[in-house]
Amino acid sequence: MLERVAELTGQELKLDEYFEDFDARFWQVDSSWKLERRQVFQEPDVPSWAAMAAGDRKRSLALADEMRTGIAEHQRRLDAHGIVQRRIRVVELPLSDYLWWELYVLRIRADLGERIRVLPPSDVASWETSGSLPEIILLGEQNTYQVRYDDDGTVMGAKLLTDPRVAVACRAEMAALWAKGEDLASFLTRTGVLADTGKPS
Template structure:
């Protein structure tokens, strides 16, 4: 189902502001969230750590990433208070793209704090793909009766909005596929120590 998602009609197409508002409205009532990250390069110019990486200041990028940990720890405490479990499958490549090398620095902190993150080689995604790459997907809700799913949209690598799906059969099918990929994945923390931690700084990317 995931590889067909781009051809299915969505319940609603949301611009960036609409997506963020809709996401916040549904997020805190979820029991489990599932996130599928397939693409290997994005742009996040509004995140100072990403901008430092893109400008070639890797030491500052890492420092800023570490500085985000306290806020994320408070976010995790709030998740725990609400009983929300977050699971993410992140496709990776070797060697990593500069974006991926940077993002995994953040995800390392998120995983240490409690997000359940696993990784799979990108070849595992390519084996499932036909006329399009797998989409970036977030599903809010597992057992609750009204889950919501978003196919995240990007323009020139920048987050630009989403298509929201409410069809329970479509959501269940996609959730099962994401869960299967997540169960096949390896834990992020040992992967990070083995493959990412000791890499040289990525080259400047420009902003």
């Protein structure tokens, strides 16, 4: 089902509509699943990303560390609502500059409570005979978003599917990927891909 989401008809949401719809639905569920497949995104509204994109890795990491307070507050709100977040991150080696940065931020998120596992591309290859898997977020038992990006990786909006059968099928496949995945902390320790950040990985 994951590879079929892009083919299915849903409600097309522009960027502002997507953010508004997502926020309204998110706080009504008890779980979210996120599948990240792309290796490069553009996040110009995030100062830490902007510093990384400008080539200033030291400032990028310092700004990422400053994000910890906001992430911790968000996690406390999630915990208060009983919402469990799971993220499946496909990681190609060697890392893109973006993914080097994102993994640093994800390590902070994982430290604070988000559940994150990593997979190599080979673990999703059987679903990618006609192209890469889409970026997908599941909220609860019914809501499936295919997040839309332009060619450079800037978020443009999303397609929303509310058929519970789609969500159930996608969740089953994500759970299978989750079972195969490696915990983020273990992956970082084993590979040492963040060794140049100056902090234990």
